[in-house]
Amino acid sequence: MSDSMRELLSKTVTNLKPSGIRKFFDVAKEIPDCVSLGVGEPDFDTPWHIREAGIEALKSGKTFYTSNAGMPELRKEICDYKKKKMGLTYDPMKEVFISVGGSEAIDVALRALLNPGDEVVFVEPCFVSYLPCIVMAGGIPVSIPLKEENEFRLTPQELEAALTPKTKVLMISFPNNPTGAIMEREDLEKIAEIVIAHNLIVISDEIYSELTYKSEHVSIASLPGMQERTIVIDGFSKAFAMTGWRLGYALGNAEIMEQMIKIHQFAIMCAPTVSQYAAVKAMKDGEKDVVMMRESYNQRRKYLMNEFRKLDLPCFEPYGAFYAFPNISEFGMTSEEFATRLLHEEKLAVVPGSAFGECGEGFIRVSYAYSIEELKEAMRRMGKFIKSLRSK
Amino acid sequence: MEQKKTEQILHLLAKDSRLTNQEIAVMLDSTEDEVAETVHQLEKDKIICGYHTLVDWNKVNDEDVTAVVELRVTPQGGDGYERIAEKIKDFPQVETLYLMSGTYDFLVMIKGTTLKEISLFVSGNLASMEEVQSTTTHFALTKYKELGVSFATPKSDKRMVVTP
Numbered sequence: 407m408s409d410s411m412r413e414l415l416s417k418t419v420t421n422l423k424p425s426g427i428r429k430f431f432d433v434a435k436e437i438p439d440c441v442s443l444g445v446g447e448p449d450f451d452t453p454w455h456i457r458e459a460g461i462e463a464l465k466s467g468k469t470f471y472t473s474n475a476g477m478p479e480l481r482k483e484i485c486d487y488k489k490k491k492m493g494l495t496y497d498p499m500k501e502v503f504i505s506v507g508g509s510e511a512i513d514v515a516l517r518a519l520l521n522p523g524d525e526v527v528f529v530e531p532c533f534v535s536y537l538p539c540i541v542m543a544g545g546i547p548v549s550i551p552l553k554e555e556n557e558f559r560l561t562p563q564e565l566e567a568a569l570t571p572k573t574k575v576l577m578i579s580f581p582n583n584p585t586g587a588i589m590e591r592e593d594l595e596k597i598a599e600i601v602i603a604h605n606l607i608v609i610s611d612e613i614y615s616e617l618t619y620k621s622e623h624v625s626i627a628s629l630p631g632m633q634e635r636t637i638v639i640d641g642f643s644k645a646f647a648m649t650g651w652r653l654g655y656a657l658g659n660a661e662i663m664e665q666m667i668k669i670h671q672f673a674i675m676c677a678p679t680v681s682q683y684a685a686v687k688a689m690k691d692g693e694k695d696v697v698m699m700r701e702s703y704n705q706r707r708k709y710l711m712n713e714f715r716k717l718d719l720p721c722f723e724p725y726g727a728f729y730a731f732p733n734i735s736e737f738g739m740t741s742e743e744f745a746t747r748l749l750h751e752e753k754l755a756v757v758p759g760s761a762f763g764e765c766g767e768g769f770i771r772v773s774y775a776y777s778i779e780e781l782k783e784a785m786r787r788m789g790k791f792i793k794s795l796r797s798k
Numbered sequence: 799m800e801q802k803k804t805e806q807i808l809h810l811l812a813k814d815s816r817l818t819n820q821e822i823a824v825m826l827d828s829t830e831d832e833v834a835e836t837v838h839q840l841e842k843d844k845i846i847c848g849y850h851t852l853v854d855w856n857k858v859n860d861e862d863v864t865a866v867v868e869l870r871v872t873p874q875g876g877d878g879y880e881r882i883a884e885k886i887k888d889f890p891q892v893e894t895l896y897l898m899s900g901t902y903d904f905l906v907m908i909k910g911t912t913l914k915e916i917s918l919f920v921s922g923n924l925a926s927m928e929e930v931q932s933t934t935t936h937f938a939l940t941k942y943k944e945l946g947v948s949f950a951t952p953k954s955d956k957r958m959v960v961t962p
């Protein structure tokens with residue numbers, strides 16, 4: 407493309423760094439016989455009865471648009487489900503909307519809230535889309551680098567220190583991708599106090615809310631005074647192994663939802679219809695599948711943590727999602743170098759922590775959405791690699 | 799050991815009987831001794847009835863022949879089916895035996911090396927039993943899946959190698 411044409415591209419977009427994961431994917435996919443622990447999605451197929459509901463929808467010609475906010479039946483099922491899980495009541499007609507994955511809901515929430523120059527405080531390491539979405543919505547991203555010594559939880563001191571008079575939104579995500587960290591009720595209570603005192607809105611990405619292994623997930627929205635000022639993002643990808651169906655949702659205050667639905671209506675129209683039918687089935691009958699998958703992830707989690715202990719690889723205990731975030735700083739190289747060498751020398755793919763924010767430097771993300779046999783082979787390779795590094 | 803953990807042990811071993819007690823203990827937050835003891839008890843109670851290996855014999859020799867035989871019988875007395883089952887299951891050629899609902903009574907799976915061998919076994923040992931009214935023998939052509947594991951096609955990860 408000629409320079410004069412390149413000038414026509416949006417500066418906001420061209421200035422965004424491409425995703426570090428994308429770069430790593432391009433390398434990894436060229437390596438034959440590569441064993442991967444690099445994936446951020448379940449290894450389970452979508453449960454058959456849910457797929458069948460999708461097939462049934464196709465067969466009976468449910469191939470038209472739905473209402474912008476999503477099928478009323480699905481919105482009602484989601485509100486019932488969340489009532490059971492969070493103890494909060496949301497109005498299916500006004501306080502929930504169905505999005506194209508949690509991803510779209512994150513983008514739309516930010517766009518509905520931000521005026522140019524508004525600051526958004528968000529925790530890092532985090533999912534790759536937060537910073538670019540904040541920037542594209544005209545906001546100023548203010549990152550709080552979370553610390554390993556706090557088990558990658560957000561502390562009230564860290565939050566206070568990041569706030570300015572321009573802060574409008576706090577974005578959090580627990581259980582966390584990539585660290586696997588969770589926040590428990592006591593942790594959240596202190597954060598909620600500050601949020602209310604400073605009149606902030608919280609975007610809480612709870613896409614992994616079903617996958618916790620210590621105590622049941624607590625949503626910050628369920629704390630006193632927080633429901634109206636929290637936008638909860640959730641979806642079907644992780645809990646129900648439905649990543650490719652592209653379906654998520656947002657819950658929150660009716661006035662905020664109204665604005666979010668406006669954006670969604672103009673940009674997207676509606677979420678995929680077939681997926682919405684499948685999701686109704688997931689909400690109605692998917693609980694036992696979630697329990698089975700959670701149990702399985704938990705077994706793998708314990709297996710993996712034990713392997714790390716055997717390798718003397720320091721890793722804080724992650725109680726959520728399906729990731730572990732071991733510390734590789736002893737090897738004196740960047741996480742990208744570590745991951746690249748591991749890939750070339752042992753054909754094992756993990757994701758460099760730095761792909762999730764600068765403070766992820768010194769860590770790697772290891773996904774345990776893999777069978778025990780795969781984890782075994784992967785840990786054999788990891789062990790060999792680490793031994794060779796230590797022997798030098 | 800609590801019932802839930804015992805069930806988890808069974809699920810794990812049913813999928814991979816080569817997991818060690820130590821590995822299972824790690825996955826279930828238990829101790830090696832406790833797992834060993836539970837497994838031992840499960841074996842004694844015949845809840846765990848064996849540890850087998852899933853082999854695709856066709857890759858080793860294609861001589862193996864599997865047949866499914868439907869048997870119709872006339873049971874005598876209250877425990878008639880039980881007594882017939884006892885007789886049939888003692889034949890070493892019989893791999894699997896079910897009592898069925900529907901148009902026939904027993905489903906017998908037999909493995910042999912030739913069609914002839916199986917045919918002789920069916921006529922000589924099953925059809926000749928006095929309770930047996932009729933037999934229908936089907937020979938399997940290709941085995942695609944057993945115990946939830948697909949043969950022939952290697953298991954492949956449908957996901958991309960690295961995703962966010």
Ligand SMILES: Cc1ncc(COP(=O)(O)O)c(C=O)c1O
Pocket residue numbers: 446506507508509510533579582583611613640641642643649652653654962
């Ligand atoms: C923290 C987090 N939020 C949101 C998403 C997006 O999920 P989806 O758009 O599939 O619902 C992901 C996916 O990896 C994630 O890890």
